[in-house]
Amino acid sequence: MFQEDRTTALASAAAGNGHPDTGPPPGRVIAALSVAVLAYGLLQTLVAPALPTFQRHFEVSGDWAAWVFTLYLLSGAVLTPVLARFGDRRGKRRTLLASLAVFGAGTLLAAVAWNFPLLLLARAAQGAGAAALPLSFGIVSALLPPQRIGRGLGIVSAMIGAGTGLGFVVGGLLVDHASWRWMFAVLAGVIAVAFLLVARWIPDDTARRDEPQDVPGTILLSLGLVALLLAITQGSHAGWLSTPVLGLFLAAAVLLAALAVAEKRTPHPLLQPRVFLDRPMLLTHCAAALFYAAALIFFLLVPMLAQLPAGGPERAVQGFGFTVTAAGLLMLPSALLQVLMAPLVPALERAFGHRAPLLGGLLLVLAGSLALALWHATPLQVLADSVLLGGGAAFSFAALPSLVVRFAPGHAIATANGLNTVVRTVGGVIGTQVAIAILSTHSVTGSALPSEGAFTVVFTLGAFFAAVGVTVVLLLPRTAATR
Template sequence: MTANVQPGGEPTARQANGVPPDSAPDSGPSGTKTLIALSAAVFGYALMQTVVVPALRLLERELDTTPTWSAWILSAFLLSSAVLTPLLGRLGDLYGKRQVMIAVLIAYAVGMVAASASQNIGQLIAARVIQGAALSVVPLSMAILREALPRERLPFAMGLVSGIVGAGAGAGLVIGGLLADYLSWRYLFVLGALLAVISLLLVLRWVRASRHTATGGLDIPGAVLLGLSLVAVLLALTQGPSWGWTSVPVLGLFVLGVLLFAVLMAVERRKSDALIDVSELTDRPMTVTHLAALLFGAASYFFYLGMPLFAQQQPGSGGVGFGASVTMAGLLMLPGMLAIIPASMAVGRIATAYGPRWPLAGGFVLFTVGSVLLASAHAAEWEHLVFYAIVGAGSGLIMGALPKLIADIVPLTRTGTANGINNIARTGGSVIGSQLAAAVMASSVVSRAAGVPDSAFTTLFWLGAVAAVLGVVISPLAVRRAAATTAPNAPQPAEQGLQR
């Protein structure tokens, strides 16, 4: 491909930073409208990621199903997200992010309408599988922003979108509780359909088609192998509590997932248009960035599941719980969720002032502090409000740092794919965290009347602290030595690429 240059023969500033000249912002120098459209799409996905959590017991009753089947309302969404996200990210890199984003939003709206009209648990689970495609709006948005915005605005924009992912998930807990308490569970999905349609209209109007695409074709064998390996591992994680962690089916699924992934690596090494770039996975900063996402996903779910259950539990003889409504349980987490957005938006300024490794490390430090405080004291409502706000601030820094680190590592044409894999890592961590949380609570319950003891919640919060400490330890390894030792106030390269 011949690079366009200025009349004098020198590349433009945007070209020098790895941004193609034909990817100028679609709405003036700031690209504000593009950012608004993408933020709306990401918020719609993030909200619906957790909005069903407060209504799970209601759905179980309304659809006359068992706890095992109702758990698949979440599991089906997570499995579908993990399988479809890297494939859709690669399609965006190959054929245009805007086109794929439009197709995803249409599918998402269809899945929401189908869910709202579901008459049984099977239909609802099938609709949730369709909805799982929406996770890809996050990596697609990161890739679009990297092309559409000037370099100086990119950290702020990526931080904002990352913050919306976390804040939207928290808002979903509150809104889901309100709709479950005062209306019908069907309105959860009606709301999702409306948000999908609004996002679709904004993307159609304000996001310009990408002219900078990757070469090569779609790696179907790689997509199939990756999808099967993810399904095997995630299915083992989701079914472990009910089938038994040492049962033959669960162990067999783990082994199958590992074997399929090994075959995938062998196949991808020989392909020039591989879905999974093996050199990225073996590159230390990229590997650590994915590991940080997995740890963060696991740590977050210890609180997503533990805190609402504590708040809703009626105080027994031990005085554990607040006896709060579903809505109030969500509101207790709201300050933490609101702290995510400003923290994410601060990532760029922190990296410029102190160096690129500090936003991620600082985020895990704050997450650790908040987790330790909650593990030590959580008997009062104000402790939940204040201490989880610290966890939320740490979460915002982590969520804003991850896409920025990826943008510093991979070429522009693999932004969607690489962010998709990072989101898979976080999704996998979410499954691990949710299943560990379920196992801790299930193993500690003596009787249904007694409820979950305080020791179980304390264990969950300490597990969050342990995961965050591991994040602190590995965070410095997510940045190349050359980048980490660059003067803090010196301009950082928009992308370094991998040594291939």
């Protein structure tokens, strides 16, 4: 679609909610959805500082403790496209409220968990929170006046990066000075505020599409994603060429290929082929995966570097010896920068075209990753590098939903953003797992510490992902084809 076609599609998506100019106040819509997405952003990194604490408290191995993080990724990957599609069919507001309710219940259960299996069950329930992202983007596109959609998407998107950065700070403060249970209590408070604001300020969808649930597609997608993510997360522990991991990769390939065939044949697919097979959409999803692979290397490995001891053995990387709190504060400027820069994306789109914000964002992530590879010896160097990465993440986070809205069918915006969210997750898991594998296989002899060269390689890997992402964005059409 050209810009005018996109505006027409978005205006028609608001049908049944009143004309966009006479709809709910845009400020209230953006505020309510921003809190919902902030909760999702917090969830991504809030527990990262507490993984060693979980291991000690519940007396489990490090591999089992890692499941506190992995299980949320698995459930989120499965639930997000299903809930997003349900929102497009039966109403985005009611689906968002339901996902927030499950998210909040899981978070409260995690706060009071008295054994490790219960904590894992709670983390699985928290995966429903990931659906807040595509549903919020769909609501913005449906309720806001056309001239406010770009800015609304930018502001809501900024909350992902802000929440991701703040998660380290809040998690670190509470782990260092209180109890890990307070992490979940604080998050539950944010979710409760989001639920109340969405219930009060977001009008109900009046349009419904009474379509049957695509049960085969749901099963194939769920099993395929679980197999893929399990293969990626277990590869660094069990061995990438081990029989179980190769079996999981093969199963994922077969299941996802079967999904592509099945979705072409069913009249009401969970994922319409245009949502993931059309060239512009496919390129946008690839760019999302590559961006997140590079970004999560930064978000997760910089705090790790900051907490490693200074003055270690020869050839070992020299960390900063920071506490969990101080390591989180090192990430704070990057998070704040994303809030400030993301709203600039619509102006960049108008001035330079719809590809420009994501292209510029990935170029900044590329520059920041290369800077980290070359200069990460002092906190000041890392802070300077994070300015580049934070700016790049801000533009990229805000640009991706805008591109999805541009290229996706008007009636499947939440579904398309749901798939884009899943693709980001897969990209982030790939980036971090490969990075962890590199660090673990390049430890200094007689020490558990990674070598200096290992961190250089890992940050260079982030630059490589960003560089490939730049190439993918350049392949996007300069103007969207008319549908």
